[in-house]
Every structure is written in C-alpha cells, then in structure tokens.
Amino acid sequence: MERTWTSVVSARGVSKEFANGLRALSDITLNVLEGEFLSVLGPSGCGKTTLLRLIAGLAAPTGGILERPDARNETGFVFQEPTLLPWTTALANVALPLKLAGVGRKERLRRAGEALAGVGLVGFERSYPRELSGGMKMRVSIARALVTRPRLLLMDEPFAALDEISRHKLNIDLLALWQRERFTAVFVTHSVFESVFLSQRIAIMSARPGRVWTELAIPVAYPRDEAFRTSAQYAGLCRQASQRLFEAMAVKAEAA
Incomplete structure (x- = not known):
C-alpha cells in the first residue's frame, strides 16, 4: 500500500518582524x-x-x-551550543526535561540512561560537562532533546x-x-x-x-x-x- x-x-505565508522594525522572514511557505x-x-x-x-x-x-x-513534549530542540548545566552530570542533564515534566526519579534516570546509550555515551553517565569533549557535549544535548521521545x-x-x-x-x-x-x-x-x-x-x-x-x-x-x-x-x-x-x-x- x-x-x-x-x-x-x-507554514503558509509566514512572516516575522521584530519590535525594532527588523523584518527577518517574509512569506515563508514550507x-x-x-x-x-x-x-x-x-x-x-x-x-x-x-x-x-x-x-x-x-x-x-x-x-x-x-x-x-501543540504539545511541548512533541518537539525537541538542539541549540548551536550544548547549553548543559555545568554543575551536574551528563545523566542529570539529560533527565532534566523529564524532571520538569514531573516524571519520577527512577523512571527519568532509566530513560536518560537509554538516551545516552542511544548517542553512544555508555560509561559517561556520571561525567560532568567539563570532562567531555565538544562532540560528546553535543551528544548529551541531542540525548536531552530526544529523552521525551518527541x-x-x-x-x-x-x-x-x-x-x-x-x-x-x-x-x-x-x-x-x-x-x-x-x-x-x-x-x-x-x-x-x-x-x-x-x-x-x-x-x-x-x-x-x-x-x-x-x-x-x-x-x-x-x-x-x-x-x-x-x-x-x-x-x-x-x-x-x-x-x-x-x-x-x-x-x-x-x-x-
């Protein structure tokens, strides 16, 4: 079939003009x-x-x-910079969206661990951002965006x-x-x-x-x-x- x-x-005819008069987008159709x-x-x-x-x-x-x-958890966003919390681990960074959504600790850590495994970071769950390379930090950022299964x-x-x-x-x-x-x-x-x-x-x-x-x-x-x-x-x-x-x-x- x-x-x-x-x-x-x-998007049909979408435009965006900022308060200062800057017209960023015009007639976007996509x-x-x-x-x-x-x-x-x-x-x-x-x-x-x-x-x-x-x-x-x-x-x-x-x-x-x-x-x-419409639903917030249906969309994940990976920014130009990893934007990780420097004072906590890779696992906790990935689990953050689930914590904010009220998911229980055991479940959110399980899902965060699975997300890190999915981006090839098994063994780095307890590492802090300062201990990771630029590419590894971006992998953590991708895992965080995907942990809600958007x-x-x-x-x-x-x-x-x-x-x-x-x-x-x-x-x-x-x-x-x-x-x-x-x-x-x-x-x-x-x-x-x-x-x-x-x-x-x-x-x-x-x-x-x-x-x-x-x-x-x-x-x-x-x-x-x-x-x-x-x-x-x-x-x-x-x-x-x-x-x-x-x-x-x-x-x-x-x-x-």
Whole structure:
C-alpha cells in the first residue's frame, strides 16, 4: 500500500518582524512531512534560526499561518551550543526535561540512561560537562532533546563549532539515530556539504528578509557513509545545491 504522507509542520505565508522594525522572514511557505529529514540551508543572517524558533513555539509569527505540534513534549530542540548545566552530570542533564515534566526519579534516570546509550555515551553517565569533549557535549544535548521521545526534532547548526572529523562522525551517527527512532528532523545549516549528506530534501533560503526560495530533493538511499561523501553523485548534488544557493542570494542582491 502506498504511504500517505502527513505534514508535521505547515507554514503558509509566514512572516516575522521584530519590535525594532527588523523584518527577518517574509512569506515563508514550507511543509515538513512526517518522518522526513529536512535541512534548511541559507546564508548567515537570513532568518534560519528565527524560522526554527517559530516552529518550536519559542516565538510567534507576525503574519501568515503556522501549524505545528501543540504539545511541548512533541518537539525537541538542539541549540548551536550544548547549553548543559555545568554543575551536574551528563545523566542529570539529560533527565532534566523529564524532571520538569514531573516524571519520577527512577523512571527519568532509566530513560536518560537509554538516551545516552542511544548517542553512544555508555560509561559517561556520571561525567560532568567539563570532562567531555565538544562532540560528546553535543551528544548529551541531542540525548536531552530526544529523552521525551518527541515527534519533531529541531536542530540549529549543532555541529558548526566542531572540527571536521567530529562533524563527519556526528553526521553519520545522527542519521543512524534518525533511522532507528523515526522522528521528523529539521536541521538548520549554512553548509552545503552537510545539508546534502544528511537530507532527503533541502529548503534553500534567500537573504534577509528570508524566504524559502527553492527546494532540492536528495534522491539517495540511506544509510549514507563516507563512500557516499567521496562519490561523484555527492559532488554533483553539492554543485546543484551551491548553484541554487548562489541564485537565492542573487535574488536579494538584484532587489536591493
């Protein structure tokens, strides 16, 4: 039987203007489908983070219609920085959302331990953030976002500050986690290479005020590995994404 795709997020003509008059987003139209991995690609300052915050419910649009999961525990958010509590352990950091939700101690620690195991951090439950590498701290942050078993995971350039080797490894591990858990992922990045490697579809944004100028499908089966990253197909898709990104940026330049 053919699968019927449903939208987890639907944005129709969404705009966002701040109190100081800055228009960050204009006429955003975007559907995010159940279970897909979507990247949002665009230049710095185009409103990618603002769009993610609107989807998360951390801010409200000033125009248009935005439909998104209503329940707080249906959405997980991974920020650019791990934002871990420095005075407590990795296990306690991951368990924090469950504690705030009133989940009992035994159950929340069990689920936090499972979440840490899911991101490859067995044996580091009692470690403090100062004892972890940058990549390990980001894994803890991802585990914390997933511990509530959200329907939608939003990620705001989570690997941008990491070295290339760590970033490549986390890309592969994130895809394995997504395939296993089957959450819907929206991943913000300004890296063409990362967006092509991770995604089923890329939404490419123009410069501020940002809008989704075009989309690019990545018709490559999963799992993806280093063999794909060094393939001619990957190089060709990166060229396509780069060209469309340059065209999106030129639209703003011509309108200026």
